[in-house]
Amino acid sequence: MNTASLPSWLRRVLRPLLDPYRRYRHARYIHAGRIVVGLVVSILLTTGFHLPHGEWASVTMLIVIGGLQHHGNIGKKSVERAYGTLIGAALGLAVVAQESYLGMPLLTYVVMSLICGFFAYHAIGKGGYTALLSAITLFIVAGHGDNPITDGLWRTVDILIGIALALAFSFALPLYAVYSWRYNLASGLRDCALAYDRIASGQSITADEHVKLTARMGATLLQLRSLMPSVSKEVKISIVELDAIQRHYRMCLSILEILSNLRPADTGSTGVTAEQRRIRRMLIGMARALQTGATERLQRPTESLTVGPDVPTASTEVLGYQLMTRQFTQNLESLQQRLSKTAPAWKI
Numbered sequence: 001m002n003t004a005s006l007p008s009w010l011r012r013v014l015r016p017l018l019d020p021y022r023r024y025r026h027a028r029y030i031h032a033g034r035i036v037v038g039l040v041v042s043i044l045l046t047t048g049f050h051l052p053h054g055e056w057a058s059v060t061m062l063i064v065i066g067g068l069q070h071h072g073n074i075g076k077k078s079v080e081r082a083y084g085t086l087i088g089a090a091l092g093l094a095v096v097a098q099e100s101y102l103g104m105p106l107l108t109y110v111v112m113s114l115i116c117g118f119f120a121y122h123a124i125g126k127g128g129y130t131a132l133l134s135a136i137t138l139f140i141v142a143g144h145g146d147n148p149i150t151d152g153l154w155r156t157v158d159i160l161i162g163i164a165l166a167l168a169f170s171f172a173l174p175l176y177a178v179y180s181w182r183y184n185l186a187s188g189l190r191d192c193a194l195a196y197d198r199i200a201s202g203q204s205i206t207a208d209e210h211v212k213l214t215a216r217m218g219a220t221l222l223q224l225r226s227l228m229p230s231v232s233k234e235v236k237i238s239i240v241e242l243d244a245i246q247r248h249y250r251m252c253l254s255i256l257e258i259l260s261n262l263r264p265a266d267t268g269s270t271g272v273t274a275e276q277r278r279i280r281r282m283l284i285g286m287a288r289a290l291q292t293g294a295t296e297r298l299q300r301p302t303e304s305l306t307v308g309p310d311v312p313t314a315s316t317e318v319l320g321y322q323l324m325t326r327q328f329t330q331n332l333e334s335l336q337q338r339l340s341k342t343a344p345a346w347k348i
Contacts, residue, residue, distance in 0.1 A: 060162025088137025108145035177230035188220035248335035298340035
């Protein structure tokens with residue numbers, strides 16, 4: 001939506017709904033509200049037109065978007081649900097037809113069980129959701145083979161209506177997975193800055209605060225991994241590119257752990273104060289760019305790295321800490337370049 005053309009008072013009213021960060025912060029409330037409105041529309045539509053078995057439209061809507069927030073997932077699940085519905089409905093009607101023609105219930109039970117066994121075989125692995133829904137829809141349409149064909153047709157229509165409504169409401173204040181990806185990565189980079197400050201300033205790395213901070217960064221890593229397929233579908237960034245960004249973040253965590261173990265007893269003698277400021281500036285700058293969308297921060301050149309230790313007579317302990325710190329800086333520079341390269345895609 002182009003908010004520039006809206007009156008200022010209306011922009012202020014709509015800001016909580018239109019601002020991506022606020023939408024991310026209140027995603028559960030938005031999702032719950034969308035489900036409430038969608039179900040009301042589904043019930044009014046099916047009862048208003050007196051559609052038989054109209055409750056299946058509401059059930060389908062809950063199945064498709066009830067447990068899914070992100071727009072990319074909803075589209076994928078809707079397509080899979082549509083395929084599963086059509087396959088299951090066609091087989092269900094065929095089962096009802098053969099039962100009406102042959103009148104052999106035992107044969108019908110065996111046929112339905114064999115069909116579901118086939119779907120169960122394919123339910124494990126790629127396309128498993130479609131296979132499972134095909135089996136479920138078979139029973140919804142056919143019952144145990146004794147449902148009238150008209151009932152099966154109406155239930156098929158109701159399920160397709162539910163899919164259409166789910167897709168329609170997925171476009172209402174869409175909750176993009178890329179929002180969660182951006183803001184989780186921004187939060188992770190801020191946590192990296194906090195952890196590095198604690199290490200560089202000589203604070204305890206065994207304190208509960210540091211342990212909780214490390215655990216939070218690890219949890220962020222897992223969240224980013226789970227979001228990658230949906231983000232790739234939404235903004236057309238390849239999984240390979242997203243994985244490269246995640247790899248840089250994972251390296252940040254690994255290097256921070258190494259730095260905490262290599263840290264000299266007297267951190268004031270390491271001579272990397274300028275490096276410390278540079279690292280913090282890069283981490284916070286990338287976090288702000290991800291959160292606010294101000295991607296020009298990512299295009300600012302960083303200071304060139306010096307070669308060799310800052311302290312000529314540094315001990316082996318200090319030298320190792322310095323070299324690992326510079327490895328940290330190089331990793332952050334690579335991460336910044338990748339974020340800058342992909343910014344036009346994820347900045348929505």
